[in-house]
Every structure is written in C-alpha cells, then in structure tokens.
Amino acid sequence: MQLYSTLSRRLEELLTDTVRMYVCGPTVYDLIHIGNARPFIVFDALRRYLESQGKKVIHVQNITDVDDKIINRAREEGVPPSQVAARYTEEYFRDLEGLGVNPPTHSPKATEYVPKMVEFIEKLVEKGHAYVVEGDVYFSVATFPEYGKLSGKVLEELEAGARIAVDEKKRDPLDFALWKAGRPGEPKWPSPWGEGRPGWHTECVVMAMDILGVPLDIHAGGNDLIFPHHENEIAQAEAATGEEFARIWLHNGMLTVRGEKMAKSLGNFSYARDVVAEYGTEAVRYFYLSRAYRKPLDFSEAALREAKRAVEGVYGFLWEAEALPEEGEIPEAFSLELSSLEEKFHARLSDDFDTAGAIGALQEIVGAAHRLRQAGGGPTGLRAAAALLRRLAQPLGLFQTAPPQAKGLAEELIQLLVELRAALRRERNFALADHIRTRLAELGVELRDGPEGTIWLLRGRNQKAG
Numbered sequence: 163m164q165l166y167s168t169l170s171r172r173l174e175e176l177l178t179d180t181v182r183m184y185v186c187g188p189t190v191y192d193l194i195h196i197g198n199a200r201p202f203i204v205f206d207a208l209r210r211y212l213e214s215q216g217k218k219v220i221h222v223q224n225i226t227d228v229d230d231k232i233i234n235r236a237r238e239e240g241v242p243p244s245q246v247a248a249r250y251t252e253e254y255f256r257d258l259e260g261l262g263v264n265p266p267t268h269s270p271k272a273t274e275y276v277p278k279m280v281e282f283i284e285k286l287v288e289k290g291h292a293y294v295v296e297g298d299v300y301f302s303v304a305t306f307p308e309y310g311k312l313s314g315k316v317l318e319e320l321e322a323g324a325r326i327a328v329d330e331k332k333r334d335p336l337d338f339a340l341w342k343a344g345r346p347g348e349p350k351w352p353s354p355w356g357e358g359r360p361g362w363h364t365e366c367v368v369m370a371m372d373i374l375g376v377p378l379d380i381h382a383g384g385n386d387l388i389f390p391h392h393e394n395e396i397a398q399a400e401a402a403t404g405e406e407f408a409r410i411w412l413h414n415g416m417l418t419v420r421g422e423k424m425a426k427s428l429g430n431f432s433y434a435r436d437v438v439a440e441y442g443t444e445a446v447r448y449f450y451l452s453r454a455y456r457k458p459l460d461f462s463e464a465a466l467r468e469a470k471r472a473v474e475g476v477y478g479f480l481w482e483a484e485a486l487p488e489e490g491e492i493p494e495a496f497s498l499e500l501s502s503l504e505e506k507f508h509a510r511l512s513d514d515f516d517t518a519g520a521i522g523a524l525q526e527i528v529g530a531a532h533r534l535r536q537a538g539g540g541p542t543g544l545r546a547a548a549a550l551l552r553r554l555a556q557p558l559g560l561f562q563t564a565p566p567q568a569k570g571l572a573e574e575l576i577q578l579l580v581e582l583r584a585a586l587r588r589e590r591n592f593a594l595a596d597h598i599r600t601r602l603a604e605l606g607v608e609l610r611d612g613p614e615g616t617i618w619l620l621r622g623r624n625q626k627a628g
C-alpha cells in the first residue's frame with residue numbers, strides 16, 4: 163500500500179507487517195464536533211483495512227487532558243480541571259462508539275506521562291536544544307536546522323511573522339514552550355525547574371515515543387496540525403534522539419461550512435453526536451469515506467441527506483438480494499465482473515487510501531446486480547454480489563446491518579397479507595391489492611414483485627455500523 167506523506171511530498175510504500183501509528187487525539191474540554199470526527203473515522207478505517215489485509219496495527223490516539231482550554235472551562239464551571247477532563251474523556255469514548263469507530267489500541271492520557279515528559283525535556287536541556295527562563299523551558303529552534311521541513315515554511319518568513327507577537331522571555335520568537343511554570347489555581351507537577359506543566363507539543367512526542375518507539379510508521383492528524391504542532395514534534399523528537407521521528411505523515415483535510423473551517427471558536431459547528439442522531443452512524447461515515455481524505459469537505463444538511471440516501475439505496479439492494487432463495491448458477495460473465503470490481507476496490511485503497519474510489523467500486527457492484535436482475539439473471543448471482551459487498555465494506559464500518567426481522571405472529575400475519583394480495587390480483591381486484599401494499603408500506607413493510615414471486619422487506623429505521 164502507498165500513502166502520500168506530507169513530509170516527503172510523495173507516495174510512500176507501507177512496508178512493515180506491524181504498523182505503529184500515532185494519531186493526535188482530542189483535548190477533552192467539550193464534546194467533539196463533527197469536524198473533529200474526521201481523523202478519527204478516516205484513520206480508524208485505515209487501521210481496520212490494514213488489519214483486514216493481515217497487518218498488525220498498534221494505534222495510539224492520545225487524550226490531551228491538561229490544557230488552557232480545560233483550565234478555562236473548569237474556572238467557568240467552578241470545578242477542578244481534572245473533573246472537566248474526566249467528564250469529556252468519557253463522552254469522547256461514547257462519541258467514538260456512536261461514530262462506529264473502534265477504540266484505539268492505546269489511549270494514553272497526557273497527565274499520566276508527566277514524569278517521562280520531564281525526563282525528556284531534561285535531555286533536550288542537557289543537549290543544548292532547550293533553555294530555562296524563570297521556570298519555563300523553551301525549545302531553541304535555531305539548534306535544529308531542519309526546522310520547517312514538514313510544513314515547508316522558510317525560517318526567515320516565520321521569523322518575520324513571529325516578531326509580531328514578541329515574548330520577552332524567548333531568545334528567538336520562533337522558540338516554543340516545552341514546560342510552563344505553574345500559575346496559581348492550575349494543575350502542577352514537580353520538575354527540576356519548579357512546579358509546572360508540559361506543553362502540548364511535548365506531550366504527543368513523549369507518548370508516541372514511549373509506546374511506539376522511533377521511527378513511527380505513521381503519524382497522522384488534521385492538516386491544521388502540520389504547523390506548528392507537528393513541526394514542533396519533529397524538532398523535539400529528532401533533536402533528542404538524533405533519529406527519524408516518523409516515516410509517513412498523513413494529514414486529513416478540514417471539514418468546512420460554506421468554505422470556512424468548522425471550529426468551536428467560529429461558532430459554526432455541530433456536535434458529532436447530534437449529527438449522528440439525525441442522520442445515523444453510517445450516513446456520517448459514508449459522508450466522510452466517500453470523499454478523498456486529504457481534501458477539504460464542506461458540511462451541509464444536503465450533503466448528509468445525500469449520504470443517508472446513498473446508504474439506504476445500498477441496503478435496499480442488500481436486503482432484497484439476501485431475501486432471495488439460493489437458486490440457479492452465477493452467470494460466468496457476472497462472476498468475472500464481480501472479481502474485477504473486488505480488485506478495483508483493493509486497488510483504490512492501496513493508492514493513498516482512496517476510500518472514495520473504493521466506495522465507487524461498491525456502488526458499481528450494486529449497479530451490476532441491477533443490470534443482472536433486469537437481464538433476468540438468477541438469485542444466486544444477486545446473493546453473491548450482496549455477500550461480496552458486505553465483505554469488502556466491513557473494514558470501512560459500512561453495510562454490516564442485518565435486515566430488520568419480523569418474528570412469530572408478525573411474520574405470519576405479513577405472509578398471510580402477501581398471500582391474500584396475490585389471490586386478489588389473480589381475481590383482478592387490483593384496487594384492494596394495492597391498498598394492502600400501500601398500508602403495509604406505511605407500516606415499514608415493502609413488497610417487491612419479481613420473477614420469483616413477491617418478497618417482503620422490513621425498512622430499517624436506525625442503521626448502525628457493525
């Protein structure tokens with residue numbers, strides 16, 4: 163599989179059998195919004211696809227549980243910051259479940275790694291890459307000549323921009339804080355430089371290196387993190403170890419609203435759970451995975467409604483095909499068509515995880531099945547198409563829901579009405595036959611007349627990913 167790395171600016175081959183992947187996780191001061199959900203859905207799907215291809219994936223996604231935003235929220239509510247962080251950590255896991263995202267293999271909390279962060283910062287100070295000013299510790303960007311290699315930013319330009327916000331304590335305006343001296347009412351930990359707390363850029367580096375070791379196979383996150391967060395992670399990690407930090411850097415595009423980035427600070431956001439409640443888990447996943455992950459994507463009700471319709475369309479095919487009896491052979495040409503679509507599905511995903519192209523291949527399976535049916539092809543071919551679609555879509559967390567079942571008396575009553583309707587049609591009493599069909603449809607029971615007779619399907623209400 164090849165993946166486009168922001169660092170090398172080209173496709174890189176993913177070679178290892180065990181893939182060590184770090185994804186920047188949430189800062190737990192509020193519920194996640196639907197834009198925050200994009201990297202969680204995309205990189206979880208990548209992990210599941212790699213696992214389906216026989217690779218082992220160690221997926222670390224951190225929880226930033228000490229941060230200015232958490233402290234501010236705690237102050238507003240008059241509770242300790244740890245209480246705010248604990249509450250939103252729990253809600254984050256609930257949201258992942260609602261989004262059909264598997265829990266990462268590791269979800270380290272920054273506060274559990276502070277002693278290791280202190281050790282790491284000491285090493286940078288010893289090596290001359292960091293300096294201490296009044297209880298703060300700063301990374302000296304001038305000591306890392308490769309600074310800017312990820313973002314492609316040129317030092318001179320950065321210097322000019324950074325001078326606008328001059329911090330007297332820094333030797334150079336580009337230097338960034340590794341450790342912040344404790345202020346009253348804030349969470350604090352002991353260190354050789356006095357009590358304080360780690361900076362965000364240091365948190366991710368230390369958790370990533372401690373759990374995964376260097377170089378990571380993949381470091382991922384939203385493209386709004388390229389600068390300064392990921393640039394600063396590289397500088398610290400490589401200055402401390404002298405080794406490459408991460409081989410492949412993956413960045414997803416931003417979710418926008420009318421072309422503007424969705425952000426809490428702009429007030430143009432929707433909470434992930436509200437969107438899931440309105441459109442369903444699979445419509446949200448389909449919305450993201452049917453587009454190229456690196457491109458920006460505009461959020462709108464129309465786009466979500468369209469995704470929901472597309473998901474329902476696929477289920478319409480699946481549930482109908484699966485209700486058919488096993489009958490006849492799969493036409494050879496159709497069998498070949500399915501094989502080539504399966505190949506196409508994998509080829510798309512192997513090319514920079516092109517989920518949009520892969521979902522296109524799934525839709526082509528539905529299209530091929532419709533053509534087979536129109537040509538009078540047998541039920542076995544349709545069932546094979548449905549089985550293939552389900553198997554391929556599984557790592558994407560799509561199309562795994564079984565048809566809703568009617569059991570016992572309900573099933574027998576539906577069957578009775580279907581028989582009654584067939585008898586009415588034979589007697590050419592179409593008005594009453596149609597009335598039965600319409601009333602059943604209103605109750606969520608859809609009748610479909612085909613060459614095999616009439617089959618009935620229950621329409622699902624709330625579809626969830628498997």
Ligand SMILES: [Zn+2]
Nearest residue numbers: 186187366391
């Ligand atoms: Zn991070």
